[in-house]
Amino acid sequence: MSVSMENNPLELGRPVTSKRKFKDLLLQKDNQCCADCNAAQPKWASANIGVFLCFKCYNVHRSLDDHISRVLPLGDEWSDDDIDAMVEVGGNSSANSIYESYIPEGYAKPSPDASQEERTKFIR
Structure with missing residues (x-):
């Protein structure tokens, strides 16, 4: 008896796609x-920072230039370049291990109920 594996690229020896990695x-x-x-x-x-954002923090990132933070909705189709950039960073933990190591003393990460001013101060 033969079983088709055409829907499983790993079993066929094909690389996992960028969309699957995302x-x-x-x-x-x-x-x-x-x-x-x-x-x-x-x-x-x-996409270029490699992090996932809530709507309130997205608004701060959106106010930055695209070369600083290129924000995209998760429900939209993404370009392969944007997907690859996101996957390369590895998500929140990976990105935060870099960015949060540079937080100056006295700055605290905002909470989900933080004001827009607090978010802006932290993100910028």
Whole structure:
């Protein structure tokens, strides 16, 4: 008896696609909250920074130039370049291990109920 494996690229020896890697990244526990304030269920991402964002933090990132933070909704179709950039960073934990190491003394990560002013100060 023969079983078809055409729907499983790993079993056929084909590489995993960028879109599949992105979906796997979305499922990681640390990416189930906003990278900046830890709010649950982010609906946005900064592709070039490689983090997932809530709507309130997205608004701050959106005010930055695209070369600083290129924000995209998770429900839209993404270009392969944006997906590859996001996957390369590895998500919230990986990006935050870099960016949060540069937080000056006296700055605290905002909470999900932080004011827009607090978010802006932290993100900028």
